[in-house]
Amino acid sequence: MRLVDGLGWFALLLVVGALALGLRQQFVRLTPRTMLLERLGLASQWKFFGQQVIDQCDWIFEDLHLLVRRSGEHVGPWQRVPLGKPRGVWTMLWSPQGQLGAMVGNAMEKLASAEERRPLRLAPDCLPYLTVLRAALDAAAPREGEAIQFAVASCTGHRRPRTVTLRFLSAWHQP
């Protein structure tokens, strides 16, 4: 047998093993170890809108919005922070800022979920909190002496009646 063929059979064996691992990955809960396989691309979990959280969370398909307000002498009105351009034909094909919207959206989802599970227990130095706070500061940078507060609200989208629910309210922050 040629060396290259021997290596090929070995590679085929590894491929079969990795595929078996990949099949198993569909049935397991992701842990740091299984996440490592996922990140290396060896055994990925494929869901495509089939995440477990769908059965556990009532608002999972609602749109999350980031709201910001500032306070100086008076508390200002809530302002919605756009996390990307409004959807249109062009954004369907080309939206390079999508990563920002996706990651901040993900952080907002984590904040809202954590608040639902254990209200008022979220540490303001956790990554999702800091991510959303940073996005809020970017959108509405407070002037000197002012403080900023952000909120995450969910909306039922195209569904009628359209309802808006407060999911998370931050503390006041001064940069």
Place this chain on the structure above:
Amino acid sequence: MIGGLAITPAAMLSLSCVLLGIWSVFVGARDWTGRWQWRADGPLGWPLRRLASRWLRDSRLAAWVFSPQGIGVMGLVRMMAGATLIAQPQAWALPVALLLLIIVQVTRSAWMPADGGEKLAQAVAVGAAMLWIGIFADSRPWRLAGTAWTGGQLVIAYFGSGLSKLLLRRWRNGEAPHGALSSFTSGRALTAAFVAHPRRARAFGWMVLLPELLFPFALLLPLPWLVAVLLCFLGFHLVIVWVMDLVAYPIAFAAAYPFVVLASISLRQVLGLA
């Protein structure tokens, strides 16, 4: 022959690499254009992101890689590798381009979760590299390894997503498609109107999860039928582009389809169905 295209490993590799190249140029250009999102004082900046990683927290290399410069360079590499895969100027250029794509993808995945399109594109790149060795060295086991890897990943991807939906009560009763297609983020007014009726939403849910779940059996079908099934799945992905703006997905998935064709031919030969 299908549509004037010979179904040989070399032809399938070439077709897959062209599609992977198009995907790569597209996402590379997107990375390059959107590299400002990784500025140090932004929500995606390394000073914040480093908190998520125990190992990379103090790495200066990681700090550069996940800065606008690093992301921009990775975008450029993706574009150049993609252009090489489309043009296929020399036999040796193909594995170099594939290797570059794999390195970029693994580097990115070390810090940020890859989306489905990126994961599948990586599987295509790895499978294509193995198939290239098989063709270049005339080695059947390498050709089988490459075919099995990418073809197997696509089969697991569809089957896994069908299975995960089947296990969810809200997919079985139609609440999940109703919710997803009614939101502003992942739906449109037209799709919201379509799934407004619970019976239609439930039927749509099953129309999505059943074909995904049964996709592995498509490998046993005669070639023209398999191609028809793959075209239906591609059509579904294109509808998703319109509904959810996931434009890069169908290209990455289409790049894996030639491997499914090769896997099906091999499987049918083994089972004596050819």
